[in-house]
Amino acid sequence: MAELNLGKVEKHSFWYNMLAFYVRPAFLYFFFKKAVVTGVENIPKNAPVLIAPNHQNAVLDALAIIFSQKYQVVFLARSDVFKNPTIAKILFFLKILPVFRLQDGKEKLELNELVFQKSVEVLEHGRRVAIFPEAQHIDKRHLRILKKGIQRVAFEAEKKHDFKLGIQIVPTGIYYSNYFNFRSVIQVNYGKPIRVADYKELYYENEQKAMLALRDEMSLRIKALMIDIHDLENYDVYETLCDICDKPLMRLNGAKYFSQSEKFKADKQTIERVEKIAKHSPEVFAKIAENVRTYSAFLKSNRLKDWVVEQNASLSLIFLKMLLMLITLPIFLYGAVNNLITYLLPYKITRKLKEPLFTGSIRFTLGMLSYPFIYGIQTVALGVVSGNWLYALGYFISLPVSGLIAFTWHRAFVKLTAQLRVFRNKKMSEYASQISLRNEILQTVIQK
Numbered sequence: 001m002a003e004l005n006l007g008k009v010e011k012h013s014f015w016y017n018m019l020a021f022y023v024r025p026a027f028l029y030f031f032f033k034k035a036v037v038t039g040v041e042n043i044p045k046n047a048p049v050l051i052a053p054n055h056q057n058a059v060l061d062a063l064a065i066i067f068s069q070k071y072q073v074v075f076l077a078r079s080d081v082f083k084n085p086t087i088a089k090i091l092f093f094l095k096i097l098p099v100f101r102l103q104d105g106k107e108k109l110e111l112n113e114l115v116f117q118k119s120v121e122v123l124e125h126g127r128r129v130a131i132f133p134e135a136q137h138i139d140k141r142h143l144r145i146l147k148k149g150i151q152r153v154a155f156e157a158e159k160k161h162d163f164k165l166g167i168q169i170v171p172t173g174i175y176y177s178n179y180f181n182f183r184s185v186i187q188v189n190y191g192k193p194i195r196v197a198d199y200k201e202l203y204y205e206n207e208q209k210a211m212l213a214l215r216d217e218m219s220l221r222i223k224a225l226m227i228d229i230h231d232l233e234n235y236d237v238y239e240t241l242c243d244i245c246d247k248p249l250m251r252l253n254g255a256k257y258f259s260q261s262e263k264f265k266a267d268k269q270t271i272e273r274v275e276k277i278a279k280h281s282p283e284v285f286a287k288i289a290e291n292v293r294t295y296s297a298f299l300k301s302n303r304l305k306d307w308v309v310e311q312n313a314s315l316s317l318i319f320l321k322m323l324l325m326l327i328t329l330p331i332f333l334y335g336a337v338n339n340l341i342t343y344l345l346p347y348k349i350t351r352k353l354k355e356p357l358f359t360g361s362i363r364f365t366l367g368m369l370s371y372p373f374i375y376g377i378q379t380v381a382l383g384v385v386s387g388n389w390l391y392a393l394g395y396f397i398s399l400p401v402s403g404l405i406a407f408t409w410h411r412a413f414v415k416l417t418a419q420l421r422v423f424r425n426k427k428m429s430e431y432a433s434q435i436s437l438r439n440e441i442l443q444t445v446i447q448k
Contacts, residue, residue, distance in 0.1 A: 173225025
């Protein structure tokens with residue numbers, strides 16, 4: 001069998017915790033605008049655990065699981081993310097192990113046996129292993145048919161111990177408001193665990209039936225914890241409907257203010273409502289889809305998003321925002337100029353990626369590696385030129401803070417220009433007709 005040094009990932013690592021102390025807050029509170037984690041109490045504390053999340057955003061999915069809990073998790077991920085030697089070292093240090101596929105070469109497939117054996121060993125130590133049951137990510141809010149990797153590890157480990165090891169599988173759902181953008185929203189939902197020992201009798205009776213039964217149960221539970229759009233042919237229609245219907249449904253649910261948890265609940269309700277319409281009234285669904293595509297084309301042609309149309313800001317509010325942005329312009333310029341390299345470097349490198357879903361993963365990893373180095377050079381240069389190292393220290397502290405403020409200012413500016421376009425379009429007859437169309441879509445979905 002080929003060689004693959006997997007180290008002692010089953011052991012607790014002090015240096016892993018030290019790195020996580022630095023990376024976790026940067027991942028959950030800096031790279032993402034908001035991080036929501038629910039159901040952590042569902043993960044058994046004193047039992048071997050297999051975590052089964054959906055897979056939509058390359059390495060960021062693994063990091064979402066790793067940093068949304070305090071335990072050290074051993075993760076199995078696609079081998080192609082290990083191609084870059086530097087990234088591979090970081091992933092191994094983070095206890096992320098490669099799983100090889102046929103396209104990686106037949107000679108490497110036998111390495112999976114070593115990886116699975118190591119996973120069993122980790123479980124035997126009472127630790128946590130995470131495996132993507134889909135085996136491959138997808139750039140849509142959709143759960144693919146689950147593969148057999150996680151069931152294989154679970155049953156092999158339990159069979160070795162006559163189903164007395166006590167492995168529990170925790171279905172997990174991961175949600176991103178945007179797969180690519182810095183300062184988007186992430187939500188991780190941990191569900192109630194599945195006891196592998198409950199499948200003991202079925203496994204000894206028929207191993208294949210047990211694998212399929214466990215797969216189906218995991219699939220059902222993961223879907224409940226994520227946004228799952230089944231109709232890929234009309235995927236964009238469902239996405240737009242979620243944006244149109246979220247706030248009205250939140251109000252119907254009694255929510256007093258917008259929150260990510262309420263948005264998640266409303267989106268699931270929207271999908272459920274529209275799926276029922278598609279099933280029982282296909283002609284009504286066809287009309288909804290036609291209206292949504294017409295409305296979406298209007299938004300695209302005018303470079304608008306649904307939220308800005310729904311918000312319908314007044315001229316006085318727009319003027320107030322313009323005044324506030326003018327006052328804070330010097331702060332933006334300070335942050336933008338001093339963070340120019342840290343802004344441009346990740347975007348330059350990821351601009352022409354063959355697989356866009358690696359964009360966020362590479363930007364985050366590159367930021368963690370390069371930002372301290374770039375900030376350090378700028379700070380030392382200022383200290384040498386000015387001769388005042390206390391001033392240089394203050395400058396160093398200001399860099400990430402001012403950079404974040406500058407990015408927020410720029411996003412606010414983009415939103416303000418969109419509101420100005422809406423205000424300008426209000427005078428056009430087409431705009432009024434599209435608002436009527438939007439209201440018709442909303443009423444049809446909410447009332448059904």
